[in-house]
Amino acid sequence: MNRSIIIVDDHRLFAQSLRGLVNSLDGFEVTAAYKNGSELVGYLGNGVELPEIILLDMRMPVMDGMQTMQWLKQHHPEQKVLALTVDQEENTIIKMLKLGCRGYLLKDIDPDEFEEALKAVAEEGYYTNRTISDALSSSASHKKNQEELSARETEFLGHACSELTYKQIAEQMHLSPKTIDGYRESLFSKLRVRSRVGLVIYAIKEGIHQI
Template identity: 60%
Template structure:
């Protein structure tokens, strides 16, 4: 039985090409291709077949990816959603993850990695890039009691959309001291990016978001 996929992307050429790729994969089938979040809401309200995974772009007209994730969080919080986008902005990615997105993919992803990402979400609930997987692999035993109170405060703020400068102001610390906290946390988690830290925190419930 094929896994059902719903594509939500306003770039017609890309979305149709993506549909062709997914339908060529064994055990996967595209239910429909929608242009924005409003079309997705209409799809769900029409009681059509619910997908196993929604592939969701972020930058779309009418109702974008963030607004769509807000709707999912309120109406279908268990729906597995993968962001598939050209969006690189850390704050946007963090916001998507906090709203319940199970992972994010860039549109230049290798087809084999793309299939692996979908299979991973279906099996374990989340997708991690190789870099983020390394964070999880080396950090499974790290829980709240392995962070200092100040580190936990910093970790909570890292999982917000605040910039590092804003975090420094919130913690009444200098930007240089915040840089030190960041490097210390990255080293402790064997992480290379802020997004990796956020995914780790969500997966291991180190912070409540």
Template identity: 50%
Template sequence: MNKIKIVIVDDHLLFSQSLSFLINSFKEFAVCGNYNNGKDFLTGLKAMDELPDLVLLDVNMPVMDGVETMRRLKEDYQGLRVLALSVNDDEDTIIKMISNGASGYLLKDTHPNMFREALLKVHETGYFYTEMVSGVLINKLEAGNKASLKERELEFIRLACTEMTYREIADEMCLSPKTVDGYRENLFQKLEIKTRIGLVLYAMKNKIVCV
């Protein structure tokens, strides 16, 4: 089995080494690189023949911190999946990291079992949000968002809140996958969200789906 390749970007050497040891103890993963800050990581990315499957990015680092690194990655490496790591749960920082494309946000004292689950979820689905982070995102969604949604858009949102793939949603709505992609991108722009989980949280907040 080909292992999922992970890069760690963290300026604390002992933490980075301990994290590498933990990750390498999981049968599905292998650490393929360690960097001390965002600047060194971005330089390293340019020299890579093959991008990592997942990046663990510390938020607070010298030279270039996690927020600025995420901004650069959003511009040049949009498909790269990044899981933010931090010792604090500051709401503004969480929002900045997620809005710039981070696939999730974990505190560094997260239990190893949840940590492994987060790695798997981000690799498989593209995101992993703890209850804490989900709560922050829900609170930040504009309760007064008056976006006018058509019935077919509402139907798409409800289906997107299930475990169906986008292709399965297209079949259910009797549409082509390309048309469904259009629905998704238009809704992301209209509702000012970035990911499918953001769409789910919007649907929950505005009672489009019941939980």
């Protein structure tokens, strides 16, 4: 049985092309498409069965991706959502992850990576890229990594899940920006991630930060 996908995107041509791509993938099928979050809310408000994954654009009229994610967190926190957008703002990505978004993709993504992302979200729960997914796929590795984190690194990791800049995190922890840079690079190495987004996803999956 195919996994059901709902597309929420106000660009008709892109949504139609995306529907064709998803339907061409083995094991996935688009069951509905909506132009904004308000239309999605109207559909889900009827008590229908939730889809496996919602593909959500960020910039939409009436009810945008962030507002839609806030509604989903309140009413259907178990729903898997994969953002697919042109918005690359780090704060936007972190906010979406904290609201429960399972991955964040840009619209110029390669089709093969898009398929990989769908499968990862469906089977593992989260996706950012192959490096992070591989790092988060081994429970033994998770435990070992957590044991290796110092108290200050764990504290820094918690702050990294906020909207604070690295400079503001340094002020919050009463440390120099250079020391904070050291914590960041150390965590990148220990957790085998390459970005702040990777740190946030690790923190959420390991229960270091609660969404």
